[in-house]
Amino acid sequence: xxxxxxxxxxxxxxxxxxxxxxxxxxxxxxxxxxxxxxxxxxxxxxxxxxxxxxxxxxxxxxxxxxxxxxxxxxxxxxxxxxxxxxxxxxxxxxxxxxxxxxxxxxxxxxxxxxxxxxxxxxxxxxxxxxxxxxxxxxxxxxxxxxxxxxxxxxxxxxxxxxxxxxxxxxxxxxxxxxxxxxxxxxxxxxxxxxxxxxxxxxxxxxxxxxxxxxxxxxxxxxxxxxxxxxxxxxxxxxxxxxxxxxxxxxxxxxxxxxxxxxxxxxxxxxxxxxxxxxxxxxxxxxxxxxxxxxxxxxxxxxxxxxxxxxxxxxxxxxxxxxxxxxxxxxxxxxxxxxxxxxxxxxxxxxxxxxxxxxxxxxxxxxxxxxxxxxxxxxxxxx
Numbered sequence: 001x002x003x004x005x006x007x008x009x010x011x012x013x014x015x016x017x018x019x020x021x022x023x024x025x026x027x028x029x030x031x032x033x034x035x036x037x038x039x040x041x042x043x044x045x046x047x048x049x050x051x052x053x054x055x056x057x058x059x060x061x062x063x064x065x066x067x068x069x070x071x072x073x074x075x076x077x078x079x080x081x082x083x084x085x086x087x088x089x090x091x092x093x094x095x096x097x098x099x100x101x102x103x104x105x106x107x108x109x110x111x112x113x114x115x116x117x118x119x120x121x122x123x124x125x126x127x128x129x130x131x132x133x134x135x136x137x138x139x140x141x142x143x144x145x146x147x148x149x150x151x152x153x154x155x156x157x158x159x160x161x162x163x164x165x166x167x168x169x170x171x172x173x174x175x176x177x178x179x180x181x182x183x184x185x186x187x188x189x190x191x192x193x194x195x196x197x198x199x200x201x202x203x204x205x206x207x208x209x210x211x212x213x214x215x216x217x218x219x220x221x222x223x224x225x226x227x228x229x230x231x232x233x234x235x236x237x238x239x240x241x242x243x244x245x246x247x248x249x250x251x252x253x254x255x256x257x258x259x260x261x262x263x264x265x266x267x268x269x270x271x272x273x274x275x276x277x278x279x280x281x282x283x284x285x286x287x288x289x290x291x292x293x294x295x296x297x298x299x300x301x302x303x304x305x306x307x308x309x310x311x312x313x314x315x316x317x318x319x320x321x322x323x324x325x326x327x328x329x330x331x332x333x334x335x336x337x338x339x340x341x342x343x344x345x346x347x348x349x350x351x352x353x354x355x356x357x358x359x360x361x362x363x364x365x366x367x368x369x370x371x372x373x374x375x376x377x378x379x380x381x382x
Contacts, residue, residue: 001300001303001337003329004038005031006074006193006203006230007313008300012252013048020051023319025062027273030323032066034330040074040104040191040310049256056093070100073192075172076110078135079119079127084155086131087138094162101163104191105132106172106179112259125178132171136186140165170228173207175199180207184214189226191310195299196231196283197265204303225307229299232284232312235325235333239287245284245317245325247271253314289332296337309337 007027011020027038041058044050052058059071071093086105094101107128108114114121129147130145137144138157146152170189171292173179183190190211194200212222236242254274258264267277278284285292296309317325327342333343351358 001296001306002037002307002308003334003338004036004040004069004228004310005313006040006042006191006310008044008050008074009052010049010256010314011051012249012255012256012315021058024052024058024313025065026206026319027313027322027326028062028069029065030326034326035334035372036069036326036330037308038070038072038074038102038104038310040102042074043077043080044110044113045080046110046116047256047259050110056089059101060093065098070102071097072102072168072170073104074108075104075170077113077128078105078131079108079124080113080117081131082150083131083134084138084152087135087157088159090135090167091139091157091159091161094167094251095159097162099166101161102168102170104170104172104189104190105135106191108366114260125176129178129182131247132182132186139167157191168226170226176291177207177210180210181214184211184220185218186221187215187220189217189228192227192229192306195229195303196285198281198283198293201299201302204299208304215285223307224305227303228308228310229303229305229306230310230312230318230376231295231299232314233325233329234284234286234314234316234322235289235292235328236321237288237324237328239291240287242286242325243275245321246275247322248317249314249331250274250316253316292333293336300337 002354005027007024009020019128031039041052041055042050043053043055045053055073055076059073062071078086090101090103105128106364107124111121114124119127130148131150134144134146134152137163138155143154143156145154168189169186170191171183172191172193173178173183174194180190192204192207193206208227215222225245234242234246236245250295251269251271251274254264254266265283265290266274268274278286282295285295300306
Protein backbone atom coordinates (compact mmCIF):
# COMPACT_ATOMS: atom_id res chain seq x y z
CA UNK A 1 0.00 0.00 0.00
CA UNK A 2 1.13 3.54 -0.79
CA UNK A 3 0.22 6.71 1.09
CA UNK A 4 -0.46 10.36 0.43
CA UNK A 5 -2.74 13.29 1.12
CA UNK A 6 -5.75 14.81 -0.61
CA UNK A 7 -5.70 18.58 0.00
CA UNK A 8 -8.88 20.38 -1.03
CA UNK A 9 -7.74 22.55 0.87
CA UNK A 10 -10.02 23.27 3.82
CA UNK A 11 -9.35 26.56 5.61
CA UNK A 12 -12.04 28.20 7.74
CA UNK A 13 -13.10 31.49 6.17
CA UNK A 14 -11.78 34.67 7.73
CA UNK A 15 -8.09 33.86 8.07
CA UNK A 16 -5.36 35.34 5.93
CA UNK A 17 -5.41 33.45 2.60
CA UNK A 18 -1.72 34.03 1.84
CA UNK A 19 -0.72 32.35 5.10
CA UNK A 20 -3.26 29.57 4.57
CA UNK A 21 -1.80 28.78 1.13
CA UNK A 22 1.70 28.87 2.58
CA UNK A 23 0.65 26.27 5.15
CA UNK A 24 -0.61 24.08 2.30
CA UNK A 25 2.79 24.29 0.65
CA UNK A 26 4.55 23.65 3.97
CA UNK A 27 2.37 20.57 4.39
CA UNK A 28 3.38 19.25 0.97
CA UNK A 29 7.05 19.79 1.83
CA UNK A 30 6.53 17.92 5.11
CA UNK A 31 4.81 15.04 3.32
CA UNK A 32 7.79 14.81 0.97
CA UNK A 33 10.26 14.85 3.88
CA UNK A 34 8.38 12.09 5.70
CA UNK A 35 8.35 9.77 2.70
CA UNK A 36 4.72 9.99 1.61
CA UNK A 37 4.25 8.90 -2.00
CA UNK A 38 1.87 11.51 -3.42
CA UNK A 39 -0.29 14.57 -2.81
CA UNK A 40 -3.41 15.81 -4.60
CA UNK A 41 -4.60 19.43 -4.67
CA UNK A 42 -8.15 20.49 -5.54
CA UNK A 43 -10.02 23.16 -7.49
CA UNK A 44 -12.92 25.20 -6.09
CA UNK A 45 -14.37 28.64 -6.75
CA UNK A 46 -16.80 29.42 -3.93
CA UNK A 47 -17.58 28.80 -0.28
CA UNK A 48 -14.56 30.51 1.25
CA UNK A 49 -13.00 27.28 2.61
CA UNK A 50 -11.44 25.49 -0.37
CA UNK A 51 -9.56 28.51 -1.65
CA UNK A 52 -7.40 27.05 -4.44
CA UNK A 53 -9.01 27.87 -7.82
CA UNK A 54 -6.12 26.44 -9.88
CA UNK A 55 -4.31 23.35 -8.55
CA UNK A 56 -1.77 23.40 -11.37
CA UNK A 57 -0.30 26.67 -10.09
CA UNK A 58 0.07 25.35 -6.55
CA UNK A 59 1.63 22.09 -7.77
CA UNK A 60 4.13 24.01 -9.91
CA UNK A 61 5.30 25.89 -6.81
CA UNK A 62 5.32 22.67 -4.77
CA UNK A 63 7.46 20.97 -7.41
CA UNK A 64 10.21 23.53 -6.79
CA UNK A 65 10.13 22.90 -3.04
CA UNK A 66 10.02 19.08 -3.06
CA UNK A 67 12.23 16.27 -4.34
CA UNK A 68 10.34 13.00 -4.61
CA UNK A 69 6.60 13.23 -3.93
CA UNK A 70 4.26 12.87 -6.90
CA UNK A 71 1.85 15.74 -7.53
CA UNK A 72 -1.77 15.29 -8.62
CA UNK A 73 -4.60 17.61 -9.56
CA UNK A 74 -7.28 16.57 -7.11
CA UNK A 75 -9.15 17.46 -9.17
CA UNK A 76 -9.60 19.58 -12.26
CA UNK A 77 -13.37 20.09 -12.66
CA UNK A 78 -13.70 19.41 -16.37
CA UNK A 79 -17.15 21.00 -16.96
CA UNK A 80 -15.63 24.35 -15.97
CA UNK A 81 -12.95 24.38 -18.68
CA UNK A 82 -12.31 24.00 -22.38
CA UNK A 83 -10.65 20.59 -22.91
CA UNK A 84 -7.87 21.99 -25.11
CA UNK A 85 -6.62 24.36 -22.42
CA UNK A 86 -6.87 21.62 -19.77
CA UNK A 87 -4.77 19.23 -21.86
CA UNK A 88 -2.16 21.89 -22.55
CA UNK A 89 -1.89 22.90 -18.87
CA UNK A 90 -1.38 19.29 -17.79
CA UNK A 91 1.20 18.67 -20.51
CA UNK A 92 3.09 21.77 -19.39
CA UNK A 93 2.96 20.79 -15.73
CA UNK A 94 4.22 17.33 -16.64
CA UNK A 95 7.31 18.93 -18.18
CA UNK A 96 7.85 21.32 -15.28
CA UNK A 97 7.70 18.47 -12.74
CA UNK A 98 9.75 16.07 -14.91
CA UNK A 99 6.98 13.52 -14.95
CA UNK A 100 5.84 13.76 -11.33
CA UNK A 101 2.37 15.03 -12.24
CA UNK A 102 -0.82 12.98 -12.08
CA UNK A 103 -3.96 14.23 -13.81
CA UNK A 104 -7.01 13.84 -11.61
CA UNK A 105 -10.37 15.03 -12.95
CA UNK A 106 -13.99 15.10 -11.89
CA UNK A 107 -17.35 16.81 -12.46
CA UNK A 108 -16.99 19.47 -9.75
CA UNK A 109 -18.19 19.03 -6.18
CA UNK A 110 -19.71 22.38 -5.26
CA UNK A 111 -23.20 23.27 -6.48
CA UNK A 112 -22.30 26.90 -5.76
CA UNK A 113 -19.49 26.73 -8.34
CA UNK A 114 -21.85 25.34 -10.95
CA UNK A 115 -24.46 27.99 -10.20
CA UNK A 116 -21.96 30.82 -10.70
CA UNK A 117 -20.86 29.29 -14.00
CA UNK A 118 -24.45 28.83 -15.16
CA UNK A 119 -24.16 25.04 -15.38
CA UNK A 120 -27.14 22.93 -14.22
CA UNK A 121 -25.82 20.47 -11.62
CA UNK A 122 -27.42 17.52 -13.41
CA UNK A 123 -25.25 18.30 -16.46
CA UNK A 124 -21.94 18.21 -14.59
CA UNK A 125 -21.30 14.46 -14.84
CA UNK A 126 -22.27 14.09 -18.54
CA UNK A 127 -20.10 17.09 -19.41
CA UNK A 128 -17.21 15.64 -17.43
CA UNK A 129 -17.36 12.35 -19.35
CA UNK A 130 -17.60 14.16 -22.70
CA UNK A 131 -14.69 16.48 -21.91
CA UNK A 132 -12.50 13.70 -20.53
CA UNK A 133 -12.72 11.73 -23.77
CA UNK A 134 -11.45 14.76 -25.69
CA UNK A 135 -8.68 15.53 -23.17
CA UNK A 136 -7.40 11.94 -23.34
CA UNK A 137 -7.38 11.99 -27.14
CA UNK A 138 -5.49 15.28 -27.20
CA UNK A 139 -2.92 14.06 -24.66
CA UNK A 140 -2.43 10.96 -26.80
CA UNK A 141 -1.50 13.14 -29.78
CA UNK A 142 -4.74 12.98 -31.76
CA UNK A 143 -6.27 15.77 -33.82
CA UNK A 144 -9.81 16.40 -32.59
CA UNK A 145 -12.86 18.17 -34.00
CA UNK A 146 -15.89 18.40 -31.74
CA UNK A 147 -18.98 20.56 -31.28
CA UNK A 148 -21.24 20.60 -28.21
CA UNK A 149 -20.95 22.83 -25.13
CA UNK A 150 -17.38 23.37 -26.37
CA UNK A 151 -15.99 23.48 -29.89
CA UNK A 152 -12.76 22.11 -31.36
CA UNK A 153 -11.76 22.55 -34.99
CA UNK A 154 -8.88 20.22 -35.92
CA UNK A 155 -7.36 20.87 -32.51
CA UNK A 156 -4.06 19.35 -31.52
CA UNK A 157 -1.46 19.96 -28.81
CA UNK A 158 1.81 21.61 -29.76
CA UNK A 159 3.21 20.58 -26.36
CA UNK A 160 2.67 16.92 -25.58
CA UNK A 161 3.28 15.43 -22.11
CA UNK A 162 6.78 14.77 -20.80
CA UNK A 163 5.52 11.31 -19.77
CA UNK A 164 3.98 10.56 -23.16
CA UNK A 165 1.07 8.15 -22.87
CA UNK A 166 2.47 7.13 -19.47
CA UNK A 167 0.90 10.22 -17.88
CA UNK A 168 -1.23 8.88 -15.02
CA UNK A 169 -4.94 9.68 -15.14
CA UNK A 170 -7.43 9.38 -12.26
CA UNK A 171 -11.17 10.01 -11.95
CA UNK A 172 -13.12 10.78 -8.78
CA UNK A 173 -15.90 8.62 -7.43
CA UNK A 174 -18.15 9.20 -4.43
CA UNK A 175 -21.54 7.48 -4.26
CA UNK A 176 -22.79 7.32 -7.87
CA UNK A 177 -21.40 4.78 -10.35
CA UNK A 178 -20.35 7.46 -12.87
CA UNK A 179 -16.83 7.75 -11.46
CA UNK A 180 -15.98 4.02 -11.34
CA UNK A 181 -17.47 3.41 -14.79
CA UNK A 182 -15.65 6.35 -16.35
CA UNK A 183 -12.33 5.47 -14.72
CA UNK A 184 -12.63 1.84 -15.77
CA UNK A 185 -13.47 2.70 -19.37
CA UNK A 186 -10.12 4.52 -19.69
CA UNK A 187 -8.12 2.16 -17.49
CA UNK A 188 -7.55 5.18 -15.24
CA UNK A 189 -7.08 5.35 -11.51
CA UNK A 190 -10.13 5.67 -9.26
CA UNK A 191 -10.20 8.27 -6.46
CA UNK A 192 -12.83 7.09 -3.95
CA UNK A 193 -13.45 10.29 -2.02
CA UNK A 194 -16.15 8.88 0.29
CA UNK A 195 -14.42 5.60 1.14
CA UNK A 196 -14.72 5.94 4.93
CA UNK A 197 -18.31 7.26 5.07
CA UNK A 198 -20.98 4.68 5.87
CA UNK A 199 -22.46 4.84 2.36
CA UNK A 200 -19.10 4.93 0.58
CA UNK A 201 -17.62 2.15 2.73
CA UNK A 202 -20.60 -0.06 1.95
CA UNK A 203 -20.28 0.57 -1.79
CA UNK A 204 -16.56 -0.11 -2.16
CA UNK A 205 -16.87 -3.61 -3.60
CA UNK A 206 -19.79 -2.64 -5.82
CA UNK A 207 -17.82 0.30 -7.19
CA UNK A 208 -14.86 -1.91 -7.98
CA UNK A 209 -17.17 -4.35 -9.74
CA UNK A 210 -18.40 -1.44 -11.89
CA UNK A 211 -14.80 -0.44 -12.55
CA UNK A 212 -13.79 -3.97 -13.58
CA UNK A 213 -16.78 -4.37 -15.90
CA UNK A 214 -16.10 -1.05 -17.62
CA UNK A 215 -12.40 -1.81 -17.94
CA UNK A 216 -13.07 -5.22 -19.49
CA UNK A 217 -15.62 -3.76 -21.90
CA UNK A 218 -13.02 -1.25 -23.18
CA UNK A 219 -10.07 -3.63 -23.36
CA UNK A 220 -8.26 -2.61 -20.17
CA UNK A 221 -6.92 -4.71 -17.31
CA UNK A 222 -8.38 -3.65 -13.95
CA UNK A 223 -5.47 -3.05 -11.57
CA UNK A 224 -6.24 -2.42 -7.91
CA UNK A 225 -2.89 -0.64 -7.57
CA UNK A 226 -4.43 2.44 -9.22
CA UNK A 227 -7.35 2.56 -6.75
CA UNK A 228 -7.05 5.29 -4.12
CA UNK A 229 -9.27 5.56 -1.04
CA UNK A 230 -9.59 8.86 0.82
CA UNK A 231 -10.45 9.44 4.48
CA UNK A 232 -9.80 11.99 7.24
CA UNK A 233 -7.19 11.19 9.90
CA UNK A 234 -5.79 12.89 12.98
CA UNK A 235 -3.38 11.04 15.26
CA UNK A 236 -1.74 11.82 18.57
CA UNK A 237 0.19 9.86 21.19
CA UNK A 238 -3.07 9.08 23.01
CA UNK A 239 -6.72 8.99 21.97
CA UNK A 240 -7.51 11.61 24.56
CA UNK A 241 -4.92 13.98 23.10
CA UNK A 242 -6.19 13.43 19.55
CA UNK A 243 -9.73 14.27 20.64
CA UNK A 244 -8.50 17.43 22.37
CA UNK A 245 -6.46 18.43 19.31
CA UNK A 246 -9.43 18.46 16.93
CA UNK A 247 -11.31 20.99 19.07
CA UNK A 248 -9.23 23.56 17.18
CA UNK A 249 -11.24 23.36 13.95
CA UNK A 250 -13.58 20.40 13.50
CA UNK A 251 -16.76 22.38 14.25
CA UNK A 252 -16.13 24.84 11.41
CA UNK A 253 -15.28 21.92 9.11
CA UNK A 254 -18.51 20.10 9.95
CA UNK A 255 -20.60 23.22 9.44
CA UNK A 256 -19.05 23.84 6.02
CA UNK A 257 -19.75 20.30 4.82
CA UNK A 258 -23.43 20.66 5.56
CA UNK A 259 -23.45 23.00 2.56
CA UNK A 260 -21.42 20.61 0.37
CA UNK A 261 -23.03 17.18 0.71
CA UNK A 262 -26.56 16.20 1.83
CA UNK A 263 -26.55 15.69 5.59
CA UNK A 264 -22.96 16.90 5.90
CA UNK A 265 -20.06 14.70 6.96
CA UNK A 266 -20.75 14.65 10.71
CA UNK A 267 -23.90 15.09 12.75
CA UNK A 268 -23.96 17.71 15.48
CA UNK A 269 -22.85 21.28 16.01
CA UNK A 270 -20.51 20.91 18.99
CA UNK A 271 -17.23 19.03 19.42
CA UNK A 272 -18.92 16.54 21.73
CA UNK A 273 -21.76 15.86 19.29
CA UNK A 274 -19.37 15.53 16.35
CA UNK A 275 -17.14 13.10 18.21
CA UNK A 276 -20.17 11.06 19.28
CA UNK A 277 -21.33 10.96 15.66
CA UNK A 278 -17.90 9.88 14.49
CA UNK A 279 -17.67 7.17 17.16
CA UNK A 280 -20.86 5.70 15.68
CA UNK A 281 -20.15 6.19 11.97
CA UNK A 282 -16.32 5.86 12.01
CA UNK A 283 -15.81 8.33 9.16
CA UNK A 284 -12.60 9.78 10.58
CA UNK A 285 -9.69 8.13 12.34
CA UNK A 286 -9.20 10.25 15.46
CA UNK A 287 -6.85 8.44 17.81
CA UNK A 288 -3.50 6.66 17.86
CA UNK A 289 -1.42 4.88 15.22
CA UNK A 290 -2.90 1.58 16.42
CA UNK A 291 -6.39 2.93 15.72
CA UNK A 292 -5.29 3.91 12.21
CA UNK A 293 -3.78 0.50 11.55
CA UNK A 294 -6.98 -1.25 12.64
CA UNK A 295 -9.21 0.97 10.49
CA UNK A 296 -7.01 0.66 7.39
CA UNK A 297 -7.05 -3.11 7.74
CA UNK A 298 -10.86 -2.97 7.79
CA UNK A 299 -10.87 -0.70 4.74
CA UNK A 300 -8.54 -3.06 2.91
CA UNK A 301 -10.71 -6.07 3.73
CA UNK A 302 -13.97 -4.32 2.85
CA UNK A 303 -12.66 -3.16 -0.53
CA UNK A 304 -10.92 -6.39 -1.43
CA UNK A 305 -7.66 -4.47 -1.73
CA UNK A 306 -6.63 -1.05 -3.02
CA UNK A 307 -3.35 0.64 -3.89
CA UNK A 308 -3.12 3.95 -2.00
CA UNK A 309 -4.66 5.53 1.08
CA UNK A 310 -4.95 9.31 0.96
CA UNK A 311 -5.48 11.29 4.15
CA UNK A 312 -7.94 14.12 3.62
CA UNK A 313 -6.31 17.45 4.39
CA UNK A 314 -8.09 19.51 7.07
CA UNK A 315 -7.39 22.01 9.79
CA UNK A 316 -8.98 20.23 12.72
CA UNK A 317 -5.79 20.73 14.74
CA UNK A 318 -3.22 23.49 14.95
CA UNK A 319 -0.12 23.26 12.70
CA UNK A 320 2.10 21.71 15.39
CA UNK A 321 -0.42 18.97 16.21
CA UNK A 322 -1.03 18.37 12.49
CA UNK A 323 2.69 17.88 11.95
CA UNK A 324 2.85 15.46 14.87
CA UNK A 325 -0.06 13.51 13.37
CA UNK A 326 1.81 13.14 10.08
CA UNK A 327 4.97 12.05 11.88
CA UNK A 328 3.11 9.35 13.82
CA UNK A 329 1.40 8.12 10.66
CA UNK A 330 4.70 7.95 8.75
CA UNK A 331 6.64 6.37 11.61
CA UNK A 332 4.21 3.71 12.76
CA UNK A 333 1.32 3.25 10.31
CA UNK A 334 2.92 3.31 6.89
CA UNK A 335 5.52 0.58 7.65
CA UNK A 336 2.75 -1.83 8.62
CA UNK A 337 1.36 -1.69 5.09
CA UNK A 338 4.24 -0.86 2.74
CA UNK A 339 6.67 -3.46 4.13
CA UNK A 340 9.65 -1.11 4.37
CA UNK A 341 10.39 -2.06 7.98
CA UNK A 342 9.85 -5.81 7.55
CA UNK A 343 13.52 -6.69 7.03
CA UNK A 344 14.59 -4.75 10.14
CA UNK A 345 11.85 -6.41 12.22
CA UNK A 346 12.90 -9.88 11.06
CA UNK A 347 16.56 -9.14 11.79
CA UNK A 348 15.75 -7.84 15.28
CA UNK A 349 13.59 -10.88 16.04
CA UNK A 350 16.42 -13.19 14.99
CA UNK A 351 19.00 -11.38 17.12
CA UNK A 352 16.67 -10.99 20.09
CA UNK A 353 15.81 -14.70 20.08
CA UNK A 354 19.48 -15.61 20.51
CA UNK A 355 20.64 -12.63 22.53
CA UNK A 356 22.28 -14.59 25.38
CA UNK A 357 24.18 -16.90 23.05
CA UNK A 358 25.38 -14.02 20.91
CA UNK A 359 26.62 -12.14 23.98
CA UNK A 360 28.40 -15.28 25.16
CA UNK A 361 30.08 -15.63 21.76
CA UNK A 362 31.32 -12.06 22.04
CA UNK A 363 32.67 -12.72 25.55
CA UNK A 364 34.49 -15.82 24.38
CA UNK A 365 36.07 -13.88 21.54
CA UNK A 366 37.22 -11.14 23.96
CA UNK A 367 38.76 -13.65 26.35
CA UNK A 368 40.51 -15.44 23.53
CA UNK A 369 41.98 -12.14 22.31
CA UNK A 370 44.11 -11.98 25.44
CA UNK A 371 42.40 -9.28 27.48
CA UNK A 372 41.39 -11.20 30.61
CA UNK A 373 41.15 -8.16 32.89
CA UNK A 374 38.74 -6.42 30.53
CA UNK A 375 36.87 -9.64 29.98
CA UNK A 376 36.60 -10.24 33.72
CA UNK A 377 35.21 -6.75 34.20
CA UNK A 378 32.57 -7.35 31.55
CA UNK A 379 31.72 -10.69 33.08
CA UNK A 380 31.25 -8.99 36.46
CA UNK A 381 28.91 -6.51 34.90
CA UNK A 382 31.18 -3.53 35.55
